[in-house]
Amino acid sequence: MDLYEYQGKQLFSRYGIPVSDGRYVTTPEEARTAAEEIGGAVVVKAQVLTGGRGKAGGIKLADDPADAEEKARAILGLEIRGHVVTKLWIESASEIAKEYYLSITFDRGTKQPLLMFTTQGGVDIEEVAETNPDALVRLHVDPLEGFQPYHARRLIYGAGVEDRSEQGQIAAILAKLYEAFVGTDAMLCEINPLIVTPEGEVKALDSKFTVDDNALYKHPEIAEMRDVEAADPLESLAREKDVTYVKLDGEVGILGNGAGLVMSTLDVIALAGGRAANFCDLGGGGDAEGVVDALEVITRDPQVKSIFFNIFGGITRCDEVAKGILAALERMPIELPIVVRLDGTNAEEGRRILADAAIANVHPEATMLDGARRAVEAATK
């Protein structure tokens, strides 16, 4: 789950990482009040879960409360890379002497947290990694050893920070960031830029924070940060029904079990000359009720012209899937052609259930490739 800048900064504050005084607002009037409370010049920042806010005009300096209100009015409603701005973060404006970059990533490759630091902050870090790789210091942490002070020294001396006070502040921030990373089950904690003010104070001017969905049950206060409004309504419905749903751009609705098989199904649909409109992954369990839910989600997408059930039962039982299809057809009128391919656990029984029901728009197919062809044909007909 990705957090907004202001949410990440709330977590930073909780762990003692210095950030500027700020307020979360959603209207120009609130922006004015916030600027009054904060005092002095403020920055009005669009809160969107995408990059490129600055270039898109989503971050503006305001000299006084009236200006803040005006800037907020200008930013609210902007569309930035497909995200409409409805939330703002108003924070005390900072003078910037230096811009650094600091992050901790969950590195699945090495199976260790990865610390990254460079004094070349404030820009796209991939660019630094490419054009000036030596400037980006990387260091893994053994998860059982945990963060040790020497890790900070390796980053600080490796990146060439020479000011003693800066060194101390960065080391302290890094220790706290690691604590936040582990303490919140984060997949990413990024500070870009980590600024040094002309007075020598080091603080986080932005935040990028991603928390492991599988660990949210341990952090109800973070789980509550999820922005249900911002999500696609169908995706929200899917989430509510605990179905993995992804919107795509073609015409075949896909219902499979297991991410690998679903991905393979997309590929085979493409080989058959079609394109997927969306897909639902029944995942592990997949009882009849789950099938009904998934069908409900899929059929609400008006782009869907045909549906392809591609099931290879393991933990999922094909008889349950067949029952789910029948149950769904009883509860809602689905006239789209439904191509069904069942194999694996209790496949015989599943096929028999469908055969016995003999429903006109349900077409059994024996193989994945045949099923894909039939679904594409049905969608484009």
Place this chain on the structure above:
Amino acid sequence: MDLYEYQGKQLFSRYGIPVSDGRYVTTPEEARTAAEEIGGAVVVKAQVLTGGRGKAGGIKLADDPADAEEKARAILGLEIRGHVVTKLWIESASEIAKEYYLSITFDRGTKQPLLMFTTQGGVDIEEVAETNPDALVRLHVDPLEGFQPYHARRLIYGAGVEDRSEQGQIAAILAKLYEAFVGTDAMLCEINPLIVTPEGEVKALDSKFTVDDNALYKHPEIAEMRDVEAADPLESLAREKDVTYVKLDGEVGILGNGAGLVMSTLDVIALAGGRAANFCDLGGGGDAEGVVDALEVITRDPQVKSIFFNIFGGITRCDEVAKGILAALERMPIELPIVVRLDGTNAEEGRRILADAAIANVHPEATMLDGARRAVEAATK
């Protein structure tokens, strides 16, 4: 550093381990007030850093505040195994259905925390270990893996606790006790007895808590719990001057560097027919000032009849020791015979410094055995 029962219980509370409502008091009047505040029957418990309080009359039940005052008066001033009672803990009296035992020990042998649990609590645990070893479940925890819920299950099922509610409460207490053990750098956290009330509530009725002296700097709030009054005045002086000092019962004062050499010196003094009155260990550093401090501590003990400096310099430099002896003799009049044996780092120079000073009661000796003989001879003369 050993904590009093009431201090251990304060730490238990901090970590969420259930204890009875109680108050720390030092006078009979305070005991009455405490009993009034707590309400109902209370237990008046002597706070001493030794076992056997119960048998010595240091724990008494009081029916009401007046009774509590009376019992407190009876217990205050008692001498229990050499400790005079000056502190009391007044706590709400508990009804006891069962008595269990639970502890975590820092096991230096295996270099892992050791969990121990038995349903045969309330008695001397060494006795259970001897007479009914199977009843005492022991389990080590890998320090990097840390405590896991299964550790609790191994103890609970291993000891045969069958009540579901008890199982749950004990598992929760154990998890918290481990957190306390690691969080306070403890060498021992013991609950004996861990009681079950007739209502089925599990709680700690006593506490034994030892914290690593070397880690006290991380826990200033625990370091402050040290009872300076209770310590021997000479030991307090030694602590203040950062000298390791131990009082013994013979007539030779010993000043050595390093625990091993000091222990060996005690043995060699015994082989020479004498006994040590006390010893100071200069330990690692041992500069001239440290020698002065140690001499000051040692000579305040009236049992000392002669002093034996047994120094083998490594990190300690013999010239510094020699300078320290001269400095001490300048500052305070010491008429006791001082036998000095110097070897190792800068021994030549140390010996020359003493030879040049040519002080009448300072006797250099070439070997440890000769030095011990001379010191014993001088003490018994």
Place this chain on the structure above:
Amino acid sequence: MAIIVDQDTKLVVQGLTGSEGSFHGLRNKRYGTRVVAGVTPGKGGQDVEGVPVFDTVVDAVEETGANTTMVFVPARFAADAIYEAVDAGIATVICIAEGLPAHEMLRVYTYIRPRGVTMLGPNCPGALSPGKANVGIIPAEIFTEGSIGLVSRSGTLTYQIGHELTQMGLGNSTIVGIGGDPVVGSSFIDILERFEADPQTEYVVMVGEIGGDEEEKAAAFIEAKMSKPVVAYIAGFEAPPGKTMGHAGAIISGSSGTAQGKKEALEAKGIRVGTSPTEAAQLAAEVARG
């Protein structure tokens, strides 16, 4: 021979008394796997169709000599279950449970790795050595015994490919699902190494998917260390960039980890890659038939 599970497997099922645990545990037993024990705290002394249940894994190991565990407990209890098994001396852990908190699995992985424990999963279908033992949820009836080692990150895709192989008359030494969670106990390389050492295995089919760089690493390993032929299949050519595909492992970040990139990396090392399960099976058949 075969790898990971075979006739010597003595299986304890953690969570045997749950509905999924008993369904698949008993199915494994009916297949012929030596399912010697179940563990469910508080149900020690009971049995599930003759399989004795214990309160703790250590009891199960002491009483039955179990050497392999199948973890069928809810995700939030799975890390604890794995520690319990490993600390009780279990050498092979097959974790069907999915969705373990990634940080927990990070610590579990780091803990078990130097102890020489073999682990599949979390979020894996298990391992099946046809004719010998089946541990997990793989539908054994669609596979036959043979000489192809099959290793995959995905459960159902494994069945699909295995099914295609069977249709072509090709059997398997062992089918291994390494699991789809972000951190899993074994890599492709770990399994390829064992197939290389296994006398029964003559060829290997590796089933990869978008995300991460395990396939790229495996390609380098195959070229450098393997004498046995390997063919591959990669899923996710049509996967939308930047979307989580269900397996947290299958996130495309930037250009790295794409199916196309993996295909090219494999082909650069001389490893043939099918673009559909059917094609991958055909390539395997070509290799197997010389």
Place this chain on the structure above:
Amino acid sequence: MAIIVDQDTKLVVQGLTGSEGSFHGLRNKRYGTRVVAGVTPGKGGQDVEGVPVFDTVVDAVEETGANTTMVFVPARFAADAIYEAVDAGIATVICIAEGLPAHEMLRVYTYIRPRGVTMLGPNCPGALSPGKANVGIIPAEIFTEGSIGLVSRSGTLTYQIGHELTQMGLGNSTIVGIGGDPVVGSSFIDILERFEADPQTEYVVMVGEIGGDEEEKAAAFIEAKMSKPVVAYIAGFEAPPGKTMGHAGAIISGSSGTAQGKKEALEAKGIRVGTSPTEAAQLAAEVARG
């Protein structure tokens, strides 16, 4: 040969710019030890009498090929220093610093052990292989080269015994102080094992003291695994029960861990035990002279 430190030792001193660190580091260098680097954060680029100082251990390793570290930093920074060294690839850690928080050392020990790191200390005098290298605070001038391996929990007591041996004309292969903190990196057995394997070592003197059961375990090991003669000395017969003797390791609890108990355990395995350093040295001389 000799063990732990020798001509191949390339030493980095963590804390070289401190007063103790430079005193002993330079003393080790004058003895002939290859002291190749120092580490003090913030002093990278300086030097201490020609020994280059680095900000981090990894820099020191990369620039100088250091393979051994001497940790001379204050106790509260020592665990961090050890992790830094081990993670930088240092294989031998000699920690002079004393009084590390016991829980920190517990984690350090558990972390470094499976990595094959050799560690002496905390709270140890180091290791001296006369004529080859001296790492630590052992006064080298009182020892001569020879065939006796000496291992001890105590610093100054080691010197005392070594001194007595020297007086009798007996030399040492290596003098090893394993350290007096509650948790140390090497046990008697670890060192005895290495002496047994070392061609230069013909006899071993083991110097124990009250507390713990390391000497008892060593007695069993010597009987079972060692072909070379071992004699022992135990300190603390007169130590008062229940008092901490400075080494936290030397706490007598109940009847176990007493000097008398250790002496009897050793003698039961045929190992002769001296009751004073002089007697121990005499026993060693008897053994050495046949």
